[in-house]
Every structure is written in structure tokens, then in C-alpha cells.
Amino acid sequence: MTTLSFYGAAGTVTGSCSLLETGAHRCLVDCGLFQGNKTVRALNDAPFPFEAKAPDFLLLTHAHTDHTGLVPKLMKQGFAGPIYATSATIDLLTFMLPDSGRIQESEAERSNRWRKRRNKPLIEPLYTEADAKAALERMVPVEYDEWIEPAPGFHARWGNAGHILGSASIEVKFQEKDNGNTMRLLFSGDLGPDEKVFHPEPGGEQGFDYIICESTYGDRERADYTLDGRREALRKELVAGLERGGNIVIPSFAVERSQELLHDIGVLLANGDIPKATVFLDSPLASKVTDVFIKHAAHLEDVEVPNAELFRDPNFRITRSVDDSKAINDIKGGAIIVSASGMADAGRVLHHLKNNIWRPECTVLFVGYQASGSLGSIIQSGKSDVRIHGKDFKVSAAIRTIGNYSAHADQSELIDWIMERAPVAGGLFLNHGDNDARAELRRLLGERGMDVGSILMPEFDESFDLTAGTPKSKGRTAPRIEQAALERDWYNDYAAFMLALGNAMEDDANEGKRKEILAALKDTLAKG
Numbered sequence: 001m002t003t004l005s006f007y008g009a010a011g012t013v014t015g016s017c018s019l020l021e022t023g024a025h026r027c028l029v030d031c032g033l034f035q036g037n038k039t040v041r042a043l044n045d046a047p048f049p050f051e052a053k054a055p056d057f058l059l060l061t062h063a064h065t066d067h068t069g070l071v072p073k074l075m076k077q078g079f080a081g082p083i084y085a086t087s088a089t090i091d092l093l094t095f096m097l098p099d100s101g102r103i104q105e106s107e108a109e110r111s112n113r114w115r116k117r118r119n120k121p122l123i124e125p126l127y128t129e130a131d132a133k134a135a136l137e138r139m140v141p142v143e144y145d146e147w148i149e150p151a152p153g154f155h156a157r158w159g160n161a162g163h164i165l166g167s168a169s170i171e172v173k174f175q176e177k178d179n180g181n182t183m184r185l186l187f188s189g190d191l192g193p194d195e196k197v198f199h200p201e202p203g204g205e206q207g208f209d210y211i212i213c214e215s216t217y218g219d220r221e222r223a224d225y226t227l228d229g230r231r232e233a234l235r236k237e238l239v240a241g242l243e244r245g246g247n248i249v250i251p252s253f254a255v256e257r258s259q260e261l262l263h264d265i266g267v268l269l270a271n272g273d274i275p276k277a278t279v280f281l282d283s284p285l286a287s288k289v290t291d292v293f294i295k296h297a298a299h300l301e302d303v304e305v306p307n308a309e310l311f312r313d314p315n316f317r318i319t320r321s322v323d324d325s326k327a328i329n330d331i332k333g334g335a336i337i338v339s340a341s342g343m344a345d346a347g348r349v350l351h352h353l354k355n356n357i358w359r360p361e362c363t364v365l366f367v368g369y370q371a372s373g374s375l376g377s378i379i380q381s382g383k384s385d386v387r388i389h390g391k392d393f394k395v396s397a398a399i400r401t402i403g404n405y406s407a408h409a410d411q412s413e414l415i416d417w418i419m420e421r422a423p424v425a426g427g428l429f430l431n432h433g434d435n436d437a438r439a440e441l442r443r444l445l446g447e448r449g450m451d452v453g454s455i456l457m458p459e460f461d462e463s464f465d466l467t468a469g470t471p472k473s474k475g476r477t478a479p480r481i482e483q484a485a486l487e488r489d490w491y492n493d494y495a496a497f498m499l500a501l502g503n504a505m506e507d508d509a510n511e512g513k514r515k516e517i518l519a520a521l522k523d524t525l526a527k528g
């Protein structure tokens, strides 16, 4: 019997992890970190729902943390097989995984300081920098479009997914143990948009028994844009920002987004489309990742500067040391500062916001998705004060957003990708998307002639028997989380309630009400 289990990214977009068991082989595809609300993040500490030593090998679609961030934990718990990924993915992970290990260590340290003060038991980091480095030792590079045979009779091939450097969809084929038939599966990984700098569009193969496709933007269409249109939007913002006289701070993801921005800003500078400005890339991880892009420059598409000059514009300052970074604090105007993290919830960008956000001549420019609750989303929402590193700052800078940088295919691009690969003999699984996104994508695929009965929306920890025809659910084996909590947990409700309560208490027009509200709450608590 051939079984496929979804141990992450089912009804959510993080923690990607699928286990394929053929009877002869156990193949794990991705092993990602859970990100999101408290309940979802707690899954990182929970035991894997399968024995960590059970998979024979691990195949990675791309370097993003939500697809790779639990690999060191998997190894710590006994996984001993090889890890296959494209060489660009491994080069990115060489910096990203140890960085993630350091973050885990410092989060545990911070939590333990708090725990010591309250006499609570201390915790271990999820994994350390050393664990992450050990995982890198296990990685085996693969070439795009070339079959490998990780175990006798089991074949795998990586094809371009156009999402980030090194990203791939992974095709696997093997003979079914029971009947000797060859079965072919395709794991999409994360798919990139059509108009994406650096990467070509994915090619289309057909004849699959099963396709497992991401559905992040299954219910959303982006406004059409071209690479030139996107650069024009950036040009307008940079010209306006430099005219204001202050600095422009751009919170940016370290991987790919920072390099896209540097490339676009470099082209604008070279063409004289924006005034001369010093451009800082201030993020230790982004600097190292930029070197990986330079290494792989020959494979990048749409690059409009000679490879030898990529990211080496004389106006660029890529900071390497803390002192280089601190020196930026003295610059009061005319600098473009690209810095991580992209949602401004950690990293060096916080220093640049502290130095610039209260100055009306400065600009904060958002170029990526800001999750609700992140500092980025709070600044974007138009708050007049924000708290950074425990201090209050007035928001006087111009707060601007351009929304057309994206690493994900939108609704019609997902539909096109799937239709190019149809018909699918056994079934199409939609994962890596919330339920609304998946349901809408399924409905639209039905309109395009696909049989909706064979389009499945696997639940978290659900397994399917793939042996004959349309996959049959084997149910959820000891599910680790309620499906509904993936999108909203008690802590989200608690945070929203506390915010509303705080606002009610601060409302001077409501003087008489305050006591009433507190008395009613006290009453409820007393009733237990």
C-alpha cells in the first residue's frame, strides 16, 4: 500500500512536511518550521507524528524556513538518512540554518531569564547553531532536471519552480510494491509568479498520478504588473523619498527580496532614473545571501547588469560588521537603507526605524507582506506612536507601501500551472494554503473542467491511501492541533480582547464606564 501523509502546511502555510511511504521506501518531502500564532508555533516543540528515524531520505524543495527549519530537530531526534536539495538551496541553507539555530538559542536564553525569575523549569533551545551545522553535513546537491535514485527503485528529479534561488518542484517515481505499476507524483513546492526577476517560468510536464500543489494565493489575484512596471513604482517612491530630504528605510526579507531590491535600485541608479544616493544593505544574513546570488549569477534571468557587476554598484555599501552598521546611525539624509527583518519584528531594521521614524523628512517603505500583529503592520496601520525596543517613538516619517514584489504565484498563475499538468490520473492535493484559498481554487479548477471529486484538501496530520485510483482518506492519526486553531487560536482572541480593554480604559469620555467594565469582569472571574 502507498500512503501519503500531510504533517504540516495543510490548512495553513507553514511547517511543510509530507511523508510518502511506498512499502519499500519512506520519503520525507520538506521539514519546515511552524510560524504563526502561539498554538501553531507550539507544534515546533511537539514530537514529530512519525518516528524521526523512520524516513530513509529527505528531499527539500527550497531553502525557506517554513520548508527546512525543523531539519536540525529531525536529525537530533534520530533521522540518519541523506538530505537532497539543489546546490543553490544548500548554499542558502549554509547561512540560513545556522542563523535559525542562533535565533533558537537566543529565544531559549530570553525565555529562561524570564523563567528563572519566576522559578519555572528552564527550557532547551529547539536546536542550536551546532545542530544546524551538523544537518548541513548531511546534504547532497542535485542538478535541476536530472534524475537521481536515492534508494533502489525510487527516483526523484528537481524542476525549476521560479519561487526563490534554488527552488524546485520535485517529481518522484517508483514501482508500487503490490502490483508493480509505476507511480508518478509531483510536489509543487512553492511556486513563483510569472513576472519574477532572476528565475524562468516553470516548464510543464504531464502524466502524473498525483500532484501535490501549493495554494497560498488560491483566492487572490494580484494586479498585473511587469518587471518594468514594478521598477517604475519603486522609482517613484525613491524619488519622492529622496526629495523629502531624509533617509529611506526599507524593511526587507533577507533572502531574495533584498537582492531583488538591490538589483532594481542598481538599474535605476545606473540609468540615472533616481538621484545619486548611498544604498546600504544592513543585515548579516542578507549580506551572506547576496554572496550566494553572486556565486549563482550565471543561472539568474532578467539580470540587467553584467554578472561581474551584480550587487557591486559603487553606491552600494554592504555592511559586514556591527561597526559598519552603527556608522549608518550618523547619516541624516540621502541614504536608502535596506535591512531585515521584512516585517520589522526583529533584526537591525529596528535600529534604523528608531533613528528615522520620528523624523518627518524620512520615509519608511514597505515592499512585502506584513502579518497582522507584526511591528510592520502596526506602522502600516497609521498608528501615531509605536514601541520599539521598549521605547515609544512618534511616527512622523512618510509611511509608504508598494505591494508588487511577491515570490508566490497568484490565483490564475496557480490555475495555469495545474492545467498545464492536467489531467491527473489519481488526484490533486491542495496544500500550503488556508481553507478559503483551497476551496476557491478547487471551485475554479472545477469550472475549468477538472473533477472536483478528485481535488482533495488534506487536513493537518491526515493520511491517504494512494494505491488504486482516487485517494482514500485514512483519517487523521492523533492530530496534534484542531484544524480551526491553525487560523485563529485562543491567544489571538486574548490579544484582541486585551487591546479592546486597553482602549476602553484609556477612553477619557468613558470615565463612568471604566468601573462598570472592571466590576463586570471581576464578577465573571469570581464565578469561575
Ligand SMILES: [Zn+2]
Pocket (backbone or CB within 6 Å): 062, 064, 163, 190
Ligand atoms: Zn517559500
